[in-house]
Amino acid sequence: MDKRATIKDVAEAAGVGVATVSRVLSGGSASPHTRERVLAVAAQLDYRPSALGRNLRQRRTGGMGLLVPDLTDTFYAQLAEGVLACARSAGEPVLLGSTGGDPEQEAELIGMLLEQSVDRLIAVPSGDEETWAPAIRAGMTVVFADHLPAPPSPVSYSGPFSGPSSGPSSGDDPAVRSVHDLMLLDGLSAAPRSRPLDAPSVVADDRAGIRTAVRYLRGLGHKRIAFLGGPGHDRRAAAFGEAVGAPVDEELVVFGTGSRDSAYAAASGLFQSRPDLSAVVAGGNVLGEAAVLAARELDLRVPRDVSLVMYDDVPWAELCSPPLTVIAQPGRDMGYRAAELVLRSGARKPRSVVLPTELIIRGSCGPHR
């Protein structure tokens, strides 16, 4: 009773050839009588086809890979739940990897997936286009979620903790691109880019989300609004620059590197260096968390002293007092849709999807005073 039945066992017990069993079980043609017989025997032997044999034969592992920077970031957890839900309903396995936002770990994990012959991958990318081009050229079907890989930058900016991130202004850190540069990314300029990667993706409508938030804050009378971003928030920062309009005060756009510590340092630095700001847009929930903590530490009241809008709606946003006003993006849906795309990729080249955001007004924004 130890080892499982193989297709051969079923074939013998049913008095047919293995090919027939294989056909029946994968919905091929067979006479009603044979089919019934095979099915009965298979059930009786509790036969379950081994993925091992099939995978080797087809030279590919089923299922899909999923790469995210950090599961304790609730947004990525939501996204992962969406992917898992879709995969589960398709009966497909998911190989998960957490990159820590580090392109090197990401590359290692891609290598691992290649070794496993997993050729479908959903990724919230940390590395840039150069990192990803090989995987795609190797024949992997990659669907990016949340954002696309950044274009390769001449200034190498790699690794999550490679540069000082606590500087209050982007000007202190050569690795942090200026808002103007970021706006170029967003297609606002004709700056030539080396063969942009055209991979399908599922992202939120960052531009609309940010624009709505900025307009809302403007409507409350805020003039000095800051943006607090993290890795992968380039598009959001660009949208922010666009929304506030030129001239952009570059000291008001600050980036952390992905860790909670760095986010806190960035937020704290921002508040200290620019006490004149009256509102902050945080590019993700980890940054929002950092902003709340830093504000509290500096005795800044929300929203009396500073208004806050956070990207990502997470359960704890309501727990803060006051509850946080957020730009909600459908994390779970994004994951689900990405999984659908990658699974249906057999048919035709999947097209990208942009999902709507929603400004949910709670209590963390008040009138400028």
Next chain:
Amino acid sequence: MDKRATIKDVAEAAGVGVATVSRVLSGGSASPHTRERVLAVAAQLDYRPSALGRNLRQRRTGGMGLLVPDLTDTFYAQLAEGVLACARSAGEPVLLGSTGGDPEQEAELIGMLLEQSVDRLIAVPSGDEETWAPAIRAGMTVVFADHLPAPPSPVSYSGPFSGPSSGPSSGDDPAVRSVHDLMLLDGLSAAPRSRPLDAPSVVADDRAGIRTAVRYLRGLGHKRIAFLGGPGHDRRAAAFGEAVGAPVDEELVVFGTGSRDSAYAAASGLFQSRPDLSAVVAGGNVLGEAAVLAARELDLRVPRDVSLVMYDDVPWAELCSPPLTVIAQPGRDMGYRAAELVLRSGARKPRSVVLPTELIIRGSCGPHR
């Protein structure tokens, strides 16, 4: 340039047999000269052994499965990060499944893992011992994390949303065991159990954690202390019963079923049915979140009207105002240790691990008044 090199390609290019290549690459014996030559050729061809062939040959897939109830529960996300960290450093893939706390989905996912020939599994179990016995008998090495599967109950209590959970007292729901029953689980009685499953596990020292919290609340003068639990919190509830001592007021021990809605309903029901309680111990972060929300909705101030201690330290615990006093358990470490156990399971039957908890006093508890 399309297809990857196989072991045969390497063997031919190096002028040796495939067995030699296999040996060299897996650290077997070979002459220095041969070894060097093979390694050089392999590197030159960019050869990466395919897991497909190896898996089939060894009739087992490497890596490990990981089953958790819900990744958006930050504690499970931390645990998963620990598992992933260990797996990554071992170069092993992780197949992730989210069960939603539903034994049926859990069983399906176990079936999927069996089909993939994954024989090592880390699980935060939802089903009971009966659910798990088959998998273990089938030869899977299972390490349980956070808690063990519940013993099979004569009253079938299955599925996350199978029963009304919003009742304010456990007495309303026949599926919810009484505190006395729960204390039996904890070995406080000699009630005979059917062949208890002896699988290795990595859990927190729930009893000490809960006891410390209850003593702390007692020290603040609280007499009517409630416990708000969820699936898998049986041991915690039992420890609670033990810590408050007989006679246990059973109305003060309430369970949700795992969803945020049910947790909120349970918390709200508890507060409304027993306005005389002055402190609550929440058995997990989702329940703590629910307690804060329910208290706010009912205009109960924390900690003035009700003190709160939450199991799990999560980043947002500090964001609440007042910041939440918590029983911290090392989620990431638990995952890491569990992964170590399951990976080293080849050597000898792994022994269970109990990790310490720590009461972190913040601001959500005050003196009884």
Next chain:
DNA sequence: TTGAAAGCGCTAACAC
């Protein structure tokens, strides 16, 4: 409609 047979890439006996 069905069966026999050829592998997929790898490891482990076994022979040299």
Next chain:
DNA sequence: GTGTTAGCGCTTTCAA
């Protein structure tokens, strides 16, 4: 120390 060979369980031609 090294090569030859026999499969692992499955799918897929190719004949019958």
